[in-house]
Amino acid sequence: MSSPAFRNVFEPQAERNTSNIEKAGASILKDSFRLSTLFLIGALVQSILFLVLPARYALLPTVILLLHALITTITEVRSPAAWATGTGKHLVPYKVSAQIPNQSYNPSANEPSIFGSTPADKGIVVLHLGLRFNHPLGVLCPGGKEMGEHKKACDERVMAHMESSDDDFGCLGISSWQAVDEGESHSTMLSVYYFRDMDGLNRFAHDAVHRKAWDYYAKEFYTKQTDGVDGWKGRHIGVYHEAFYAPPGMWETIYANMQPTMLGRAMAPVKNQDTGKTEWVGTLVDARHKALRSQWGRMGRSVGDRYPPGAEGGRDGYGTLKGDVGY
Numbered sequence: 481m482s483s484p485a486f487r488n489v490f491e492p493q494a495e496r497n498t499s500n501i502e503k504a505g506a507s508i509l510k511d512s513f514r515l516s517t518l519f520l521i522g523a524l525v526q527s528i529l530f531l532v533l534p535a536r537y538a539l540l541p542t543v544i545l546l547l548h549a550l551i552t553t554i555t556e557v558r559s560p561a562a563w564a565t566g567t568g569k570h571l572v573p574y575k576v577s578a579q580i581p582n583q584s585y586n587p588s589a590n591e592p593s594i595f596g597s598t599p600a601d602k603g604i605v606v607l608h609l610g611l612r613f614n615h616p617l618g619v620l621c622p623g624g625k626e627m628g629e630h631k632k633a634c635d636e637r638v639m640a641h642m643e644s645s646d647d648d649f650g651c652l653g654i655s656s657w658q659a660v661d662e663g664e665s666h667s668t669m670l671s672v673y674y675f676r677d678m679d680g681l682n683r684f685a686h687d688a689v690h691r692k693a694w695d696y697y698a699k700e701f702y703t704k705q706t707d708g709v710d711g712w713k714g715r716h717i718g719v720y721h722e723a724f725y726a727p728p729g730m731w732e733t734i735y736a737n738m739q740p741t742m743l744g745r746a747m748a749p750v751k752n753q754d755t756g757k758t759e760w761v762g763t764l765v766d767a768r769h770k771a772l773r774s775q776w777g778r779m780g781r782s783v784g785d786r787y788p789p790g791a792e793g794g795r796d797g798y799g800t801l802k803g804d805v806g807y
Contacts, residue, residue, distance in 0.1 A: 486595040487766045489576055492759035496643060496747050571739050575767040577778055578733040578743040580604065580652070580676075584751035594750060594761055599771050599780045600729050604652075604743075605681050608722040609634070610670035615716040618667045623700055627717055628669075630693035635671055637689040642749065649687075650680035652763065653746025674746050678725055694719075732778035740764060 529538040580602040585594045611631060615621035619628055635656070641649045652674040659668035675681045684690060701717050735744050740762060747760040765772070772778050 483597040483771060484769070485591070485593040485597045486579055486769055486772070488581070488594050488761060489572055489764040489766060490570070490762040492594070492750065492752070492761045493747075494757075494759060496639075496760040571737065572735070572764065573737060575734060575736045575772075576738075576744065576764045577735070577767040577772045578746070578763040579765050580763065581748050581750050581761045584753055586753045588754055595765055597771065599778045600731050601780060603677065603725065603727045604731060605675040605678055606724045606726070607673040607675065607681055607684075608670060608720070609673065610668060610720055612669070612718040612720070613667040613716070614718060615667075621716055623717055626700075627693075627697065627719075630696055631669065631671065633689050634693055637687060638673065638684060641684075647749070648680065649684045650676035651684070652676065652748050653743070655742055655745055672742065674743055681723060729780045732775060734767060734772075734775075734778065735764070 526538070526542060529541065577599070579595055579599065581594050582596060609631075611627055613619055613621050613624055615624070618624065635654055638649055638651045638654060641647045642651055654674075655672045657670040657672065659670070673681075673684075675684070697717070697719055701715070733743055735741070738744070744762075744764050746763045748763065749758045750761045751757075752759050767773070767778075770777075771780075776782055
């Protein structure tokens with residue numbers, strides 16, 4: 481008897497959720513400032529209010545903001561479950577795993593199957609693409625605004641392709657992140673892309689929007705680098721990328737009591753065979769499925785298997801799977 485298909489956590493949607501990308505800009509600007517700088521800005525605003533308003537009114541905005549923050553915090557602490565599962569948060573209160581859905585499904589079937597029953601049955605490419613501001617002003621440094629706009633344009637280009645009927649990038653999702661281990665200002669920006677294959681990644685790399693971003697950086701920064709006394713010229717903005725290819729059976733994911741994040745936040749285009757329309761399906765499936773209860777299981781394999789699948793021993797990184805982890 482064949483194993484039942486994985487059960488998707490979220491129902492297919494007519495539109496793709498892009499809120500994590502759209503909200504990134506304001507957060508990047510705010511987090512570029514030290515906490516002390518934000519306090520000083522607040523003190524300056526309060527001083528201006530004292531200059532232009534009577535004393536009894538000048539403190540009113542501050543009091544209102546403090547009361548709002550206090551009441552909100554008390555309400556959230558008294559109802560943590562409501563806060564964790566509030567609008568747009570979608571916390572999943574059990575174990576789930578990210579899997580790549582089929583390219584189409586039949587909702588009229590007796591048991592509609594958006595996913596298969598074999599874990600990690602498709603390969604995946606992960607791209608880390610980002611930049612860093614090596615400057616006290618962070619994103620407000622010379623050229624920072626322009627580089628930020630080029631990075632945003634790359635994200636928007638990929639999203640536009642995902643929503644197009646002739647998508648040739650094959651990107652499943654994007655997440656935006658900032659480093660938090662850099663002291664008081666978070667000046668490293670990162671976008672994590674998930675592609676179906678290396679061909680899609682290469683098409684994105686040679687796309688006009690990405691090329692324009694690189695050409696701008698090369699012209700305005702890289703070619704202007706100098707040594708000696710003025711050795712910092714052109715080096716106050718850095719760029720980077722990392723690319724990883726995980727073939728089928730060589731990756732796995734697990735999330736417990738989490739909102740959709742990383743690959744679990746990705747949404748893949750899937751064709752509804754009844755309507756002929758493209759719908760968006762989240763990658764999360766219920767990990768209580770028998771095949772998803774352990775680390776090797778989520779890779780579609782078991783203890784004693786060779787890895788990578790079919791590989792011969794004798795080389796670093798190749799061998800026999802030992803001691804599974806059940807969680």
